[in-house]
Amino acid sequence: MQHVHRFTRLSALALGITGALAIGQVHASAFQIKENSVKAQGRSYAGSGVAKDDASVVSNNPATMAQFKGTTFQADVTVIDLGFEFTGGGYDAIGRPITGGDGGDAGDVIPVPAMSFIHKFESTGIAVGAQVSAPFGLKTEYEAGWVGRYYADKSDLKTVDLTLSAALDIIPDRLSVGAGLVYERADVTLSKAVDFGALLFGQLPPAQRPFAPSFARPQGADGHAEVEGDDTGLGWIVGVNLRPTDKLAIGLSYRSEIDHEIDGNVTWTVPAPVRATLDSRPQTSPLFRNGGAGADLTTPSVTTVSVSYQFTDKFQLLADYSETGWKSLQQINIDFDNPDPNSIEQFRWDDTRFYSIGGEYKFNDAWTFRAGWAFDETPTTFATRTPRLPDEDRTWYSVGASWQATQNLEVSFAYTYLDVSNPQIGLTEGGHTLFGEYDATINLYGVSAKYNF
Template sequence: MIKGFRAWLAMGAAGYVLACASSAAAGAFYIQEQSVKGAGRAYSGEVTDTGAESMFWNPAAIGRLEGKEVYNGAFGVFVIGEVTDEGSTLQRPTLNVPSALGTPIPGLPNGVTGLLSGVLPGLTNGVLIPTLNSLPNIALLPPQPVGGNPVAKNPIPKSIVPNFAFAMPVTDRLSVGLGINAPFNAITTYDGDSWVRYGAIKSRFLNINLQTAVSMRVNRWLTIGGGGNVDYFDATFSQMGPDLTAPFPDGKIEVKGSNTRFGWNAGAQVRPAKTVTVGASYRSGYKHHLDGDVTIYGFQGPFALVTSKQEATTNFDLPWIATGGVTVRPMRRLALHAQVQRFGWSDFDNVRVDLKGAGQLLPGALLPKSITVKEFYKDTTNVALGADFAVTDWLTVRAGAQKDPTPTNDLYRDPRVPDGDRKLYSVGTTVTPKPGMHLDLSAAYIKLKDSAIHSDQVLYDGTAFPMNLSLRGRSEGKGLVVGGGARFTF
């Protein structure tokens, strides 16, 4: 049996390396698909349930195990949607720069020469590049349409979400557990000629969370639990960048980075009566500092001078999660669930990229020291109701519904996470072909409320040539999530 457990552990770890870069199936880029059984009832009874696969929601869930339990499951996520342009514009600089700053360079717009002087020795008359403080205020041209394909279809690709958990009792009152989950993952992709190209091309969040838990059954009615988390986050962001003047083609900017942080989880379950269970838990947030690089390439006009690859650090915070719920069993075969989750999404207020080599590369004239994208996320609360009904000793059916508001802001929503309020409706079943073997299946339909893309950014902010980007559009979508998993007790 130990040999079999090792095989399951290896399968779970390998599955994460291959497949856990997935599409968001809850608010923003939070992935709640961590239990196939839980998915069948819309995640309405996880904080009060017993078993290894509920450990993600409450470490106290393993406190009443009578034997070892191993779980492995996976979800397929299918999202259909469109992101449509509704009047997006870009303002470029006029380039009316005094000629005293330098002599013209053949092939470059008049006035650019002086700003590039001293960057490439011998290219100009040797006039030193001016500091940003000495530059005149460069006026912007009137807003012009961003152009490109006005409709981006299915920006969220098909994906797989795996999950794994193991727990076992150590004594008659103490249990330990280990879980591998992917709570914050997302992929959105757009074509290089899309209308959103200056705001997003590819956004990929790969998150793997290793959870440990220790749970103690204090007495007949109280179980407590807690543990530590190891959170690995890998991210890739890319977008196109307009060159200084319209005739030149766009370049591309890509940011990559990874980081590991440590957190904690704690929870409790109270059983005031045989037919009632109340649960509560908390998972800490994370302050990630992703070490990686920024690559700039593809420019063929004046901005070709910034073609480079340099070290960078990306900083942002992931939210804490507080969960509470109750399960009532009005009859032996029926369980009714209600669960509430609160997310500290306001911690994810901005994403900042610090370019470590910007000052050495172009003294800040064409590359900023840092890039900050405001997100303005807000804290949210989702609510779920569901039920399990044991038809026979070997067949259980379940269903549930969840209302999950988006943390994104209507006045600041960017195309990287084109999210909206969600309603989720699910069904599921568990088949027990023999004692100790439980096979779970689930299916959920997700309806996303139409939402506005509303993002105002200053491209190249902090450089000599800032440009105003105003993205205005509409996002709509719906999704189907199907899951399958197996639980073994021994």
């Protein structure tokens, strides 16, 4: 019983903690969110680190801030419309089909805001900037009693980054460097059902199992576990912007890993007959009590190369290549405040790559149009994919436009359709199995405003 309890309890907390922190920069691979710029979204983030008219370079490549003039303020909002619909089933510990529906549409509509500020000191060649963004996040919620309830029912992740950066012109109009500090806060609430009947059933000797009461059989006494956790961490970013000719720009940026010490709490809802049974046995009476827990985790690094080439006064072509170091999430070690022993949760994620290409066409003094394509890898595999993160490789198709409303004010729009390969699930945990496929849809809608003082 102790082993089964530890597995269930630690698994719930592990999903909560790693859900909050297993993220690098929703929507790139895993929980990574790139949506800190509507203009960049319109190009599928091609050239994100060399865009000299996009204040999001505070976080994407601070070296490019040296190309700005005066003071710039930019506000972006991207609405992520997620759809995750499951088709499949499962079996309990004695081979019976798990009851419940398909969970409905587990996705949600999530607004992702960002605000950026850059000021250039012309006499010194120094630029400073700040950005507040929500680089990590997820919200999925399944209908109560769905077939996968023992793996997940609600996942709600929120993160906020404050990035403070500075840049310096080394060779005016040709070479600049930049660096910044990243202050990151993450909050998470996740929950799932717990099959206490299966736990009690597994504790009985085989000869007694046919005579077990209904609440001591698989699916006979569902309870609930909810995990909450939060933490803050510090990281850094560095970048270089090289412009060997008036037409060509090359950017390189590196965002560091960020170490977190998560503080979390687990809240249990235990059916009355189960609690009475546990409390009557000295070896199980301390189990499933509310309490605290924690874990040390490291979020991945992100390395990005950006290129732009100005073919004519009206048209430029841009590209991005980035690599996210998801191998930093091979496993986590969870430590409980109560006497329960530590547990190690395996993730075995791989590093991922993001490729994008896009173009911009300046139609006239008022309008600029853009479009882009990208391919984004997932760090998950069939063996590691869960209902909290039904993630797969995805292809981006983006369009966007900017309108120069006045001499100082520019308004931008973007739309992106993400074509996601149908994620498949095949899990075994605590005697349960879950298998099936997701129909995933993702649409991004963005609007931003930039004002130059």
